Amino acid sequence: MPSPSPTIEPPHGPENPPTTRRALVRDSWAVGAATGVYGLSFGAVSVASGLSTLQTCLLSLVMFTGASQFAFVGVVASGASPFSGAASALLLGTRNTFYGIGLAPRLALRPARRALAAHVVIDESSAMAVTRPDTASVRTAFWHTGGSVFLLWNLATLCGALAGDALGDPRTFGLDAAVGAAFLALLWPRLGTATNRRVALVAAIVAITLVPATPAGVPVLVAGSVALLVGLLSPEEQR
Amino acid sequence: MNDSTTLWVALGIACVGAYLLKWAGMSLPQQVLDRPTARRAAALIPVALLAALVAVQVVASGTRLVLDARLAGLAFAVAALLLRAPFLVVVFGAAVVAALLRLA
Numbered sequence: 001m002p003s004p005s006p007t008i009e010p011p012h013g014p015e016n017p018p019t020t021r022r023a024l025v026r027d028s029w030a031v032g033a034a035t036g037v038y039g040l041s042f043g044a045v046s047v048a049s050g051l052s053t054l055q056t057c058l059l060s061l062v063m064f065t066g067a068s069q070f071a072f073v074g075v076v077a078s079g080a081s082p083f084s085g086a087a088s089a090l091l092l093g094t095r096n097t098f099y100g101i102g103l104a105p106r107l108a109l110r111p112a113r114r115a116l117a118a119h120v121v122i123d124e125s126s127a128m129a130v131t132r133p134d135t136a137s138v139r140t141a142f143w144h145t146g147g148s149v150f151l152l153w154n155l156a157t158l159c160g161a162l163a164g165d166a167l168g169d170p171r172t173f174g175l176d177a178a179v180g181a182a183f184l185a186l187l188w189p190r191l192g193t194a195t196n197r198r199v200a201l202v203a204a205i206v207a208i209t210l211v212p213a214t215p216a217g218v219p220v221l222v223a224g225s226v227a228l229l230v231g232l233l234s235p236e237e238q239r
Numbered sequence: 240m241n242d243s244t245t246l247w248v249a250l251g252i253a254c255v256g257a258y259l260l261k262w263a264g265m266s267l268p269q270q271v272l273d274r275p276t277a278r279r280a281a282a283l284i285p286v287a288l289l290a291a292l293v294a295v296q297v298v299a300s301g302t303r304l305v306l307d308a309r310l311a312g313l314a315f316a317v318a319a320l321l322l323r324a325p326f327l328v329v330v331f332g333a334a335v336v337a338a339l340l341r342l343a
Contacts, residue, residue, distance in 0.1 A: 026327075030331075034334075058254065063257045065261075072250070072253055082246045083245070083249045086252050086256070089256075089257060093260045099284070100266075101281055102282075103264075118266075126285065127289060173334060174337030176309055176337070178312070178334035180292075180296035181329055182326075183292045185326050187285075187286065187289040188320050196286045199286050199287050200286055202287075203294070204293065204294035207291040208298055219294075219295055220291040220292055224284065224287040225287075226287075227283075227286070227291070228284060231279070232276065
């Protein structure tokens with residue numbers, strides 16, 4: 001559901017990575033493909049955790065936020081109450097609220113379309129969209145990334161659920177490393193200011209420190225909040 | 240409630256709640272967003288979360304810290320970014336490096 005408005009094309013060059021509409025669509029679908037494949041492992045893990053194929057597919061269709069989905073089935077698999085699984089999933093989902101706060105003014109959508117857009121507010125669509133220079137390219141990056149992840153993630157979930165453990169591990173193809181590289185590439189252009197570099201460093205250190213101590217997903221949330229606080233308490237930089 | 244009902248109810252709550260959390264962020268009134276602190280926060284949130292996601296994607300395996308081929312993939316990504324390589328080269332180059340190391 002891309003925006004029909006034309007995109008202003010800045011000159012290409014080392015200082016201006018390609019942001020033509022075509023390049024943006026291609027990059028968005030590349031992120032969608034790299035992320036969507038992980039639906040295979042979600043589908044397989046979910047049925048292995050005791051959920052039905054229908055429940056597994058509903059999680060991808062309706063919850064549609066990967067870390068929360070993994071948290072839900074992970075807690076259910078551990079034998080804990082499904083309600084504590086729901087609590088973990090919702091805790092992780094709060095980061096999408098923050099993404100929405102950043103996205104809403106940049107997307108500038110009418111309420112009806114905003115309600116639809118809210119469904120595809122996830123890590124990838126937010127990261128691809130928030131730094132774009134104009135509304136048209138914010139919308140293009142958002143809808144194409146969100147749409148491609150939604151489509152491919154759900155197809156992959158169904159395949160993973162049906163095939164179960166018979167399928168190969170996406171790790172064989174290094175796709176786990178690709179996701180980290182994609183997040184880094186998205187972070188890279190924002191490391192220009194000292195505050196942002198400090199925030200990034202604090203977030204990475206806090207996240208790594210928390211990994212052994214907290215359930216999966218919590219480190220990102222806590223590290224994000226702590227680093228945000230550090231950034232807000234830092235003095236404003238002269239521009 | 241039997242186990243099956245409990246699972247369905249929890250699943251429903253989690254699914255509806257996840258959507259409402261997304262919708263709430265998109266629907267906060269503009270006055271809230273126009274405050275300088277909110278603007279700074281909105282700019283810093285992606286930096287903080289992306290850095291945490293990079294860290295966790297590369298060294299976490301469940302609740303364990305694991306140094307494996309993903310780190311080599313990230314090193315490739317850093318080098319490629321320093322050389323101003325295109326996005327696709329950064330991402331799929333990192334995958335190829337990690338996959339080749341695992342084959343070796």
